[in-house]
Amino acid sequence: MIEKTQVIHNKLGLHARAAAKLSHLANMFTADIFLIYNEDKVNAKSLLGILTLAASVGNEIILQASGGDEQEALAAISDLFNRKFDEES
């Protein structure tokens, strides 16, 4: 299992569209992927789960992955956060 702390950079935070992109990406990996924020842990493959976090810009969340492609999964997800979910140019 590997973990990484990730800051949310996009203005709108983990709103519906960003959450959809995130869960879509997470579903491409076989590893179990979780997001941890405020002592809440949700499955990154679950769109509604991500929405319950209500995490916004500037917040730090922990990305956690375990399983075969955990390295690739975490790198790809972290990249999506850093690209601000391709929302802002």
Next chain:
Amino acid sequence: MPKKIKGIQLGQIKELSQLKIVSIFNEKWIHNLVSHPRPQRPGLGLTGYLKHLQAGRIQVFGKTEVGYLHNLKDEDRSRCLKNYFSLKLPGIIISENIKAESDWIAMAARYSTPILISELHTAPLISRLSAFLYQYFAKKIKMNGVLMDIMGQGVLITGDSGIGKSETALELVNKGYQLIADDVAEFYLDSNDDLIGRANEIIKNLMEVRGLGIININDIFGTSAVLEEKKLNLVTNLEKWDAKKKYDRLGEDTQYFKILGLELPLISLPVGPGRNLSTIIEVAVRNILAKKSGKKTYLELNKESALQQDELPDPQAEVSK
């Protein structure tokens, strides 16, 4: 992991409409933290026996406490209030709209204690306050899965992402059963040690169905298709069909799902071609209800076959002849 709750600000308690708070004194300290799930009546505490008064517990004054205070001589009352308020209690609620005297308010202010006045009688005030605090401080846990009410039973449908939990739940809603939460359900242990599940406010009534997106069950099926909260009775886990795994063929194994110190019946349902999961889950619930009333089909089957064997001639007897 269950979340730890440190406390609730008095301000949040003041806003609860069921407590019918009509006025407040020393509002400056409204951010005081109530850190104990049970309200307390000071009772003998006012006479100077302070041993069992605990910091962090919200205090409730009824006619008894107020009457006692009124009965005291001025100097005695002042000493008694000083001793009492010096415990730095988070706040006092006085019931039945009883007037708070100015010397009480002043002494409470010296020790930064707000006084709230409620219209309610003492008994309902305490019971509503206790019920709220109990739930607020209860152990809580989030679980992945869809929580539904099927024939009055709370059923949590779990399984890996993409296995078809939401689709199965949608079929169940279409059959007339109620959705409580899709994807993530939040549970707390109530005062009867029942596990009560509900949806996070943000995703209440919502369901995600791949291909359709996020849909609002309340808008599509109406209010009768959703429920606010439900006691959990059964967990059904959807899993990929595994030819090597031994599935329950007779219905005699009872597996249990352990959570917050409780054990709930767990049924593993393999997903495979030709298996209509919503019907299987529906029947699983009917079966649980039948088992609850003492019915065990596999035992009856045993009994029947035992009877038939009795009718057969005993092979040993044949030989001895």
